[in-house]
Amino acid sequence: MATDTLASPATLSHTQTRVFKNFIDGEWVEATTGKTFENRNPADTRDLVGIFQRSAKADVDAAVDAAKRAFERWRLVPAPRRAELVFRAAEILIERKEEYARDMTREMGKVLAETRGDVQEAIDAGYYNAGEGRRMFGPTVPSEMPNKFAMAVRQPVGVCGMITPWNFPMAISSWKLLPAVVCGNTCIIKPAQDTPLSTFNLVRAFTDAGIPKGVVNIVTGFGAEVGTPLAEHPDVRAVSLTGSSDVGRIIGTIAAKSFKRCSLELGGKNPMIVLDDANLDLAIEGGLWGGFGTTGQRCTATSRIIVQKGVYQEFVDRYVERAKKLKVGNGLDETTEMGPAINEKQLQTDLEYVEIGRNEGAKLMCGGNRLDQGEYKYGFFMEPTVFIDVDPKMRIAQEEIFGPVVSILPCDGLEDAIEIANGVEYGLSSSIYTKDVNKAFGAIRDLSAGITYINAPTIGAEVHLPFGGTKATGNGHREGGIGALEFYTEWKSVYVDYSDKLQKAQIDRAE
Ligand code: UN1
Numbered sequence: 001m002a003t004d005t006l007a008s009p010a011t012l013s014h015t016q017t018r019v020f021k022n023f024i025d026g027e028w029v030e031a032t033t034g035k036t037f038e039n040r041n042p043a044d045t046r047d048l049v050g051i052f053q054r055s056a057k058a059d060v061d062a063a064v065d066a067a068k069r070a071f072e073r074w075r076l077v078p079a080p081r082r083a084e085l086v087f088r089a090a091e092i093l094i095e096r097k098e099e100y101a102r103d104m105t106r107e108m109g110k111v112l113a114e115t116r117g118d119v120q121e122a123i124d125a126g127y128y129n130a131g132e133g134r135r136m137f138g139p140t141v142p143s144e145m146p147n148k149f150a151m152a153v154r155q156p157v158g159v160c161g162m163i164t165p166w167n168f169p170m171a172i173s174s175w176k177l178l179p180a181v182v183c184g185n186t187c188i189i190k191p192a193q194d195t196p197l198s199t200f201n202l203v204r205a206f207t208d209a210g211i212p213k214g215v216v217n218i219v220t221g222f223g224a225e226v227g228t229p230l231a232e233h234p235d236v237r238a239v240s241l242t243g244s245s246d247v248g249r250i251i252g253t254i255a256a257k258s259f260k261r262c263s264l265e266l267g268g269k270n271p272m273i274v275l276d277d278a279n280l281d282l283a284i285e286g287g288l289w290g291g292f293g294t295t296g297q298r299c300t301a302t303s304r305i306i307v308q309k310g311v312y313q314e315f316v317d318r319y320v321e322r323a324k325k326l327k328v329g330n331g332l333d334e335t336t337e338m339g340p341a342i343n344e345k346q347l348q349t350d351l352e353y354v355e356i357g358r359n360e361g362a363k364l365m366c367g368g369n370r371l372d373q374g375e376y377k378y379g380f381f382m383e384p385t386v387f388i389d390v391d392p393k394m395r396i397a398q399e400e401i402f403g404p405v406v407s408i409l410p411c412d413g414l415e416d417a418i419e420i421a422n423g424v425e426y427g428l429s430s431s432i433y434t435k436d437v438n439k440a441f442g443a444i445r446d447l448s449a450g451i452t453y454i455n456a457p458t459i460g461a462e463v464h465l466p467f468g469g470t471k472a473t474g475n476g477h478r479e480g481g482i483g484a485l486e487f488y489t490e491w492k493s494v495y496v497d498y499s500d501k502l503q504k505a506q507i508d509r510a511e
Contacts, residue, residue: 018050020200022059022220025066026213031055031221032062039196042109042340043330043379049107052196055221057229060188063217064233067159067186070214075156075184083133083182088209090126093119093202100170100201102332108166108195109339109380110294111331122174122202124463125480129178132485136183145508147499154489156184157261158237161230163190163223163251165242166342167297169198172265175463176240177202177216179484188217188236190227194342196220223247231255240479240487241265242299245400245426245472252475263477263487265468267400268299268428270458271421273443275414276310278433282455284319286433290457291406292326292338292384297346299473300429300451302458304390304397305408306417312410316388319408320365323384328371330379341380341403350382350403357396362387362407392420400426414439422448427470429458450478 019036021028031053041047053059074082093100097119104115140151162176173189180187191199199218206216219226227247231239231254238261241251248264255262272290274283290302307315331339341347347370354368367385382404390397390407397407411417414434421430431453432443440454450469451461461467466478477487497503 017048020050020052020196020220022053022055022063023200023203023207023216023218024059024063025070025217032058037193037221039107039194041106042194042342043332043381045378047106049103050197052193052220055219055226057225059219059221060226060229060233063188063219064159064230064235066214067188067217068235070212071156071158071186074186074212074215077184079133079136079182079184081133082184083130085206085209085211086126086133086178086182087130089205089211090123090130092205092208093123093126096201096205097123100198103201104169104195104198105331105339107197108169108342109331110297111336111339112334114294115331118168118171118198121168121171121463122178125171125174125178128464128481129182129484132179133182136485136489138491143495144505145497145499145503147497148503149496149498150494152491152493154183154485155492157488157490158185159235160185160187160238160240160488161190161233161236162187163227163230163239163241163243164192164199166192166194167294167299169195170202172242173199173202175467175479175484177206180488181211181215183485183488185238185488186215188219188230190219190221190230193220193222227251228254231260232258234258237261238487239263248474261487262475263479264475265299265479266473267426268301268469268473269303269398269400269424269426270300270429270449271304271306271431271447272302272457273411273414273417273421273432273434274305274307274311274315275417275432275434275436275439276308277435278311279435279455280311280315280318283433284315284322286431286455286457287319287406288322288326290431290459292323292404293459295338295341296404296406297342297402298459299400300459300461301402302431303401303406304421305406306411306420307408308413308417309410316365316408320386320388323386323406324366326384328381328383329375338384338404341382344380346403347380347382350385350401350405353396353399353401353403353405354385357387357390357394357405357407360391360394360396362390362394362396367404392423398424414442418443418446422446425472428473429453429461429469431456431458
């Protein structure tokens with residue numbers, strides 16, 4: 001496959017700050033607005049990670065135009081060839097894993113072990129989707145009539161718009177881009193304004209692997225200025241968003257008006273149930289990882305822990321003691337266990353929920369404060385926070401906070417726990433700790449969520465299984481594995497009549 005010549009994605013200004021341009025039609029170009037925005041390290045805002053283009057509708061239009069032209073060529077490249085390119089991009093990511101993980105920790109704050117995992121998730125998605133290039137299975141079925149052949153094949157949808165979040169800036173971009181490209185679509189991606197660099201890095205791997213021009217395009221900027229025109233564009237046939245339920249409502253409504261495919265991956269308020277017979281050591285370990293990993297900024301975060309009364313006190317005592325000891329700091333330090341919030345606004349939201357919880361009468365057992373002295377001075381840090389004796393109706397037990405604030409709720413037993421678990425508007429992930437196989441299977445059946453873990457917390461999805469949720473978590477689509485394939489392809493049913501005569505379906509019935 002021919003490699004397109006590409007200009008450098010970043011240029012050095014006189015201050016040595018890297019300036020990143022949009023990537024449209026195989027060229028790195030400035031936004032038509034002439035405006036830019038800064039990407040700063042949330043652990044230390046003195047650290048300027050890069051300067052990015054503040055784009056507008058005209059930039060989106062240029063990218064869609066390029067993607068539309070590229071689609072006519074790309075859809076004709078055999079899927080196994082398209083997949084080889086994705087495979088090569090994954091191999092490039094392996095070589096650059098450490099560099100890209102460090103870039104990601106700098107731009108979004110989570111600890112290095114986790115940003116390495118984020119890059120690894122894109123690699124996994126690369127390998128999985130590359131394999132899909134030789135599958136893309138469809139049904140071949142018998143026809144009702146003699147001498148007639150019937151099958152259904154997958155065809156690409158066309159130009160796809162992708163709006164991605166800051167919490168998994170490479171992994172979630174890869175969940176969208178990689179299957180879309182293997183299926184023969186062309187793409188415009190608008191990364192979250194807090195974390196555009198990791199998407200650039202992913203696309204760099206693509207360009208270095210030899211992706212033809214126009215197949216993958218990046219337009220950076222803000223939601224209303226880039227995301228909205230992208231979703232509105234009549235030539236964009238599919239829109240995939242991972243973000244908040246509020247933004248999901250806006251994008252879903254826009255897409256519905258022009259009958260676009262639309263995949264929405266939204267909020268969560270994920271419960272972890274701990275029954276009396278659970279391995280408590282394991283449950284405490286899991287609850288800490290699920291609650292405070294990524295500073296609680298996962299849509300799959302374990303934000304509610306529902307504990308049966310027989311072990312409630314012991315669980316609370318031990319969990320809180322451990323939470324207090326978590327090492328908060330800059331994620332580039334290998335000993336740090338929890339990084340900062342992504343930005344000032346998110347930190348303020350987290351702190352507001354602490355106030356809300358207090359006013360609702362939940363018992364604050366640890367944390368609740370901003371950390372702003374010494375090493376924390378220039379970042380958006382907060383203590384790991386645990387509320388106990390939380391009532392299921394309280395706002396801290398109902399609303400997605402997206403921060404290091406965990407609510408612990410007591411329950412009487414499995415039935416009660418499931419009722420509490422299901423009593424929220426979201427349904428992304430869920431989990432139960434028990435040694436009783438009957439109870440585990442009961443929970444698998446009855447928890448209303450797209451994902452259920454047994455004896456593990458609510459985080460840790462693998463790329464080859466469907467990812468998504470029920471209720472307000474989305475609109476029924478799934479990413480990952482077969483789910484992505486469903487979204488990025490259209491079915492075409494094909495009938496081949498080799499009887500040499502007119503056969504009428506439903507009418508000609510040989511007796
Ligand atoms: C998210 O929570 O926003 O399952 C995505 C996980 C990760 C992906 C999370 N593999 O926790």
